[in-house]
Amino acid sequence: MIPRRTLRSAVALTVGTLLLVGASACGSDSGSGKGGKLTSVSYRGPFVTSGGDAPIYYAEKLGYFADEGLKVTIRDSKGSGQTITDVNSGGSDYGMAAAVNLVLAVGQGQPITSVATPLGLSSFGFFVPKDSGITSIKQLAGKKILVTASAQPNVFAAIAAEGLDKSAVHLVVSDPTTLGAAYAGSKDVDAVYTTQFLAATLTKRPSTFLPQSQAGYNPPDYAVLVKKSLLSSDPDQVHGFVRAVLRGYQAAAKNPQAAIDALLAKHPELNPAQAMGTLKATLPFYCSPGQLDQPFGMNANRDWVITANAMKTYAGLPGATNGSRFYANDLFSGKDPLSVATC
Numbered sequence: 252m253i254p255r256r257t258l259r260s261a262v263a264l265t266v267g268t269l270l271l272v273g274a275s276a277c278g279s280d281s282g283s284g285k286g287g288k289l290t291s292v293s294y295r296g297p298f299v300t301s302g303g304d305a306p307i308y309y310a311e312k313l314g315y316f317a318d319e320g321l322k323v324t325i326r327d328s329k330g331s332g333q334t335i336t337d338v339n340s341g342g343s344d345y346g347m348a349a350a351v352n353l354v355l356a357v358g359q360g361q362p363i364t365s366v367a368t369p370l371g372l373s374s375f376g377f378f379v380p381k382d383s384g385i386t387s388i389k390q391l392a393g394k395k396i397l398v399t400a401s402a403q404p405n406v407f408a409a410i411a412a413e414g415l416d417k418s419a420v421h422l423v424v425s426d427p428t429t430l431g432a433a434y435a436g437s438k439d440v441d442a443v444y445t446t447q448f449l450a451a452t453l454t455k456r457p458s459t460f461l462p463q464s465q466a467g468y469n470p471p472d473y474a475v476l477v478k479k480s481l482l483s484s485d486p487d488q489v490h491g492f493v494r495a496v497l498r499g500y501q502a503a504a505k506n507p508q509a510a511i512d513a514l515l516a517k518h519p520e521l522n523p524a525q526a527m528g529t530l531k532a533t534l535p536f537y538c539s540p541g542q543l544d545q546p547f548g549m550n551a552n553r554d555w556v557i558t559a560n561a562m563k564t565y566a567g568l569p570g571a572t573n574g575s576r577f578y579a580n581d582l583f584s585g586k587d588p589l590s591v592a593t594c
Contacts, residue, residue: 294343296347305514309513366475368471372472376447392415497592560572
C-alpha cells in the first residue's frame with residue numbers, strides 16, 4: 252500500500268513540477284510549423300467529448316501534430332471499451348482508454364498496447380453525498396454503489412484495498428453515458444464509482460470524492476494505445492504522435508483557458524464552465540508516485556502489475572500479470588527518447 256502522506260505529497264507536487272520541467276523541455280508552446288505533406292491519422296478519445304479532451308485539441312491548435320508531420324482526426328466514444336475495439340479493428344490509429352479496460356482486452360488476446368500514460372495517477376474512486384457522513388471507502392460497507400458493468404471488478408479491487416470483501420457492497424449497474432446523471436438524480440444509491448473528472452457534472456447532488464489511490468490501489472488512469480503492429484511497423488509515427496499528445500497535456504496545464512478555447516472552437520455545444528471544471532480536475536492526475544523522477548507519460552511497471560493482479564483476482568484475467576505484457580516503453584529509450592517533461 253502507498254503511504255497516504257506520500258501519495259498526497261506526490262499529487263501536490265505533480266503539476267508544479269511538470270510545468271517547471273516541461274517548459275524547459277518543450278521550449279515554446281507554439282508549434283514550429285515545419286510545413287510539408289501531412290500524414291492523416293485518427294484518434295478516438297475515452298468518452299464523450301469533455302474538458303478532459305482539451306489537451307488533444309490544444310495540441311492540434313498549437314501545431315504539435317503538424318510538427319510531427321501528422322494531421323489528426325479526433326473522435327469521441329461511448330467509453331473505453333468502444334475505443335479499444337475501434338483501435339483493435341483498425342477503425343482508429345490511436346486511442347485513449349482506461350488502463351483497466353486495456354488490461355482486460357489484452358487478456359482476451361487483443362494485440363494492443365499502452366505506449367504512454369499521460370494520466371498516471373488513478374482519478375477513479377467513489378462520490379458520496381456530502382450529507383451522508385461517509386468519509387472513507389471502508390464506510391461503504393452495506394451501501395448501494397452505482398457502477399458501469401465493466402468497472403465492477405475495479406470496485407471490488409478498490410474496496411479490498413480497505414479490507415472489504417466484495418460481498419460487503421451492493422452494486423447497481425448503469426449505462427456509462429448516463430452514469431453521472433443517474434447518480435445525481437437518484438436517492439436510491441449511496442455512492443457512484445467513477446472518475447473524479449465528473450465532479451463538475453454532479454452539482455445537483457453535492458458530493459465528496461473518495462479516491463481509490465489513497466487506499467493504495469492505483470491502476471494507471473488513462474493510456475494512449477495502439478495496435479502492436481503499428482508500433483512495430485512505424486515506430487517513428489507513433490513516437491511523433493505521442494510526443495504531440497504529451498506536449499498538449501503540458502501546454503494545457505500551463506494555460507487551461509487557451510486549451511478550453513481550442514476545445515470550444517470545435518465543440519461550441521459544450522458548457523464552458525463545466526468543460527473548464529473537468530479540465531482542471533485532470534491536472535492533479537498527471538503522475539503517480541511510481542512515475543516520479545521518470546519522463547512524463549512513461550508507463551510505471553508497478554502500477555500495471557497492481558492492475559493486472561487485481562483483474563486476475565476479480566475479473567478472471569488469464570495469463571501472466573507482468574506489467575510489460577500490457578505496455579511498451581520503447582518510445583522513452585533509444586536514440587531519441589521521449590522527454591517532454593519529468594514527473
